Amino acid sequence: MIEFERHALSNGLKVIVHNDDSTPMVTTNLLYDAGSRDEDPEATGFAHLFEHLMFEGSDNVPVFDTPVMLAGGENNAFTNNDITNYYITLPANNLEIALWLESDRMVSLDLSESRLATQKSVVTEEFRQRYLNQPYGDIFLLLRPLAYRVHPYMWAAIGKDISHIEKADSISARQFYRRHYSPSSAILSVAGTAKPDVVFRMAEKWFGDIPPSEKIARVLPEEPKQKEHREITVYRDVPATQLIMAFHTGGRESRDFYILDLLTDILSGCDSGRFPSLLVRKKELFSDADIYLSGEIDPGLVIFSGRLKSGIDIKKAEAAVMNELNTLASEPVTAAELEKARNRYESLRLMSYLSAANKAFGLAFHELLGDADGINTEIDRYMSVTAEEIIDSSARTFTSDNCSVIHYLPLLK
Amino acid sequence: MKRHNVQQPPVIITPSAGETAFPETVSLSNGVPVYLLGKGTVDLLRIEFVADAGQRREKVHMASSTANAMLTEGSGNHDAITLNDLIDSTGAVFNHSADKETASLIMITLSRKLEEVTALAEEVLFHPSFPETEFRMLIDKRIQAFLTGRQKTSVIGREEYYRALCGNDNPYGRVTKLEDYQSITTEAIREFHSLHYRPDNIYITVAGRDPEKALPVLEKYFSGNGTGLWHEPDMPELAFETAKTGRIFAEVGNSVQSAVRMGWAGISRDHPDYQGLQVANMILGGYFGSRLMRNIREEKGYTYGINSVVGAFHGLGYIAIMTEVANNYREETLMEIKKEIIKLCRDEVGQDELSIVRNHFMGEIARMFDGPFNSAETIRGIIDYNTGHDYFARFVETVKTITPGKIKELFNTYFNIDNSFEIIAGAK
Numbered sequence: 001m002i003e004f005e006r007h008a009l010s011n012g013l014k015v016i017v018h019n020d021d022s023t024p025m026v027t028t029n030l031l032y033d034a035g036s037r038d039e040d041p042e043a044t045g046f047a048h049l050f051e052h053l054m055f056e057g058s059d060n061v062p063v064f065d066t067p068v069m070l071a072g073g074e075n076n077a078f079t080n081n082d083i084t085n086y087y088i089t090l091p092a093n094n095l096e097i098a099l100w101l102e103s104d105r106m107v108s109l110d111l112s113e114s115r116l117a118t119q120k121s122v123v124t125e126e127f128r129q130r131y132l133n134q135p136y137g138d139i140f141l142l143l144r145p146l147a148y149r150v151h152p153y154m155w156a157a158i159g160k161d162i163s164h165i166e167k168a169d170s171i172s173a174r175q176f177y178r179r180h181y182s183p184s185s186a187i188l189s190v191a192g193t194a195k196p197d198v199v200f201r202m203a204e205k206w207f208g209d210i211p212p213s214e215k216i217a218r219v220l221p222e223e224p225k226q227k228e229h230r231e232i233t234v235y236r237d238v239p240a241t242q243l244i245m246a247f248h249t250g251g252r253e254s255r256d257f258y259i260l261d262l263l264t265d266i267l268s269g270c271d272s273g274r275f276p277s278l279l280v281r282k283k284e285l286f287s288d289a290d291i292y293l294s295g296e297i298d299p300g301l302v303i304f305s306g307r308l309k310s311g312i313d314i315k316k317a318e319a320a321v322m323n324e325l326n327t328l329a330s331e332p333v334t335a336a337e338l339e340k341a342r343n344r345y346e347s348l349r350l351m352s353y354l355s356a357a358n359k360a361f362g363l364a365f366h367e368l369l370g371d372a373d374g375i376n377t378e379i380d381r382y383m384s385v386t387a388e389e390i391i392d393s394s395a396r397t398f399t400s401d402n403c404s405v406i407h408y409l410p411l412l413k
Numbered sequence: 414m415k416r417h418n419v420q421q422p423p424v425i426i427t428p429s430a431g432e433t434a435f436p437e438t439v440s441l442s443n444g445v446p447v448y449l450l451g452k453g454t455v456d457l458l459r460i461e462f463v464a465d466a467g468q469r470r471e472k473v474h475m476a477s478s479t480a481n482a483m484l485t486e487g488s489g490n491h492d493a494i495t496l497n498d499l500i501d502s503t504g505a506v507f508n509h510s511a512d513k514e515t516a517s518l519i520m521i522t523l524s525r526k527l528e529e530v531t532a533l534a535e536e537v538l539f540h541p542s543f544p545e546t547e548f549r550m551l552i553d554k555r556i557q558a559f560l561t562g563r564q565k566t567s568v569i570g571r572e573e574y575y576r577a578l579c580g581n582d583n584p585y586g587r588v589t590k591l592e593d594y595q596s597i598t599t600e601a602i603r604e605f606h607s608l609h610y611r612p613d614n615i616y617i618t619v620a621g622r623d624p625e626k627a628l629p630v631l632e633k634y635f636s637g638n639g640t641g642l643w644h645e646p647d648m649p650e651l652a653f654e655t656a657k658t659g660r661i662f663a664e665v666g667n668s669v670q671s672a673v674r675m676g677w678a679g680i681s682r683d684h685p686d687y688q689g690l691q692v693a694n695m696i697l698g699g700y701f702g703s704r705l706m707r708n709i710r711e712e713k714g715y716t717y718g719i720n721s722v723v724g725a726f727h728g729l730g731y732i733a734i735m736t737e738v739a740n741n742y743r744e745e746t747l748m749e750i751k752k753e754i755i756k757l758c759r760d761e762v763g764q765d766e767l768s769i770v771r772n773h774f775m776g777e778i779a780r781m782f783d784g785p786f787n788s789a790e791t792i793r794g795i796i797d798y799n800t801g802h803d804y805f806a807r808f809v810e811t812v813k814t815i816t817p818g819k820i821k822e823l824f825n826t827y828f829n830i831d832n833s834f835e836i837i838a839g840a841k
Binding site: 020022023024025060063065066067069070071072073074089090091093094096097100117118119120121122123124125126128129130132133134135136205206237238239240270271272273276277280281284287288307309310336339340343344346347348350351353354 | 420422423425426427428429431452454455456457485493494497498500501502503504505506521522523547550553554557560561563564565566666667668669670700701702710711712713714715716717737738739768769770772773775776777779780783784786
């Protein structure tokens, strides 16, 4: 049980505190309800570029990192399709430094042209390093526009293309900042050695005077039900063929999410899962075979990804995967498989929440979903998954018409 | 938007490294040392078994990593699928890995499954069967990974770095070739395993809540006898070629970025300058606000990241600066790296910058000892390198007392740009 207290400021900032005095440190996690799904389709990658700008200094903090380091802390951030998330871990007696820093960049960020120019260049290199200069690095740049036709999940958080980052300007940066970086779009979660009433007082002091921005409801196009099999083939300079198959499923709060999250653990969460046992060891079709949920808030994907052993025909490999998935739609998983998945869930959850930083993020994320207490109650949502639900969910999900496939092949030499 | 209510910033409290004491040590009846790291808050135990079975012990290249990777691929009692199913069903996680120095198996288990999981760990560590089918599968998979690595500038850059540093005949520097996968055999792995995974040639760390409760179970499964106790590593005499100087270029197909590295031989961990050199390195390229990051990422925008490290194997220290940049920035990048080094050799760092680095180190050390699981990782470094139980106490002292003059002296002694070597891996 992760206990916490909650408080909302009058400007809309939600504050959550979990006291864990087994650590001398404290983590502040500030989650902004803004991700790449909130971008203009002609200016993608912006939310992530903006995350970089958040480290470029604000009115009272010329260099963001300096006070963090002086306070003995470390900090970072990430952007995904749904959110942008910032965290600072530092000795508990310097907690107020973190709140001061976060409040200053929430309200008075330096958005000068020169800062923007540098970060555009850095992000361009990040795009190259992580997506273009890596064998298999562009798979998600290919998969998203194949699986999605209208929803903004059709682009990755890094953006569709380097050219979008190159043309970002400071006017759009200001607009993005005003619209999304406001206390009413943020959740502040604090975990570690921290007394709730003290944190609430500090939050009032540092964030209380920041005005909320006008709340503009998020209106995103709903992805229509996929009704036809989609498939593309690409050739790249890679040594082995990779097969990617993606199926549409429900959002983070749907029942299907929990059913399929547990199911994918049964299939490939550990070495004795069905896919490593059957597709890798017994049939020797793949050298690895993995299936997982993309995990977004809006309806997401179940993604299979496997690298073929040399000499294996991709159609044969694909048929074998479909065969395993179809079996799930008719035959129940065994009691032993369910028991194993539940045991694993229990211990992996404990491992994850050993870290105060993970608890801080988990609380903020569940609060965004609707209730921070989800961090505690979602155990029941996993433990209650039945073999019948898995059959039902599999039958609806793993159909050919709901599937987008990439055949990622070595260049013909 | 200006803040309408600007307040005095809070005062920063100078961070302290906190408790860095070496943990309580006990022994099993066969003499195997067990280090106990308590104060866990949840019902999980992390038990790590470390064997003196790293790459440095190899006579056949890859024997160490292959033997380690094969530990869970079948035992005298169970085939690979059954064995993995037994492990996974308990909810436990087994992580096994081999590095240049030692090899280890980490088991993380729910406390209530301790005995069951410990019995499996014993089976995995000491009774692997190394079946031929699983061995072939592993090798095939590794060949795929190896071939993928040929297209990664970062991988080629790293390999060329170690080769330049240690020479190709030294187990620390040896670069894997495709032929190595063809020549390794299960016999070679069996031999490596029987020589280096012995019941009494390991040490154990136990971390979590009430770690002493694990002792009877460890005694039951791990008190067997062998031919010699875990000891301060009795190192083979390894020949290190002196690091080469000058430029090494390795072509990587159509890469859009190049890996750029610069390096020197360094000093051993027991050298009186070793800890001071850590501080100097932090200033140059050891954190987000370092000289290199500020110049090459934050001012020039040449790279997503650049950093430098100071480390040491047994018998050889090393210094490395590494980054990945667009092909057309690589010469400018090397030039800027050298400029930053020259500045640090010429001018003393200011007290402000030194304070940032000092405080950052204190926070780092506090995090390294934050909770039993982190502490277990930290003390493994102390034991494996035999750096002394007071290593971090001394380190804290060094960080607190080092002067700008000493730092400048360290740069002049160890970062001589005229005898460095440079690696570029990328397109022509």
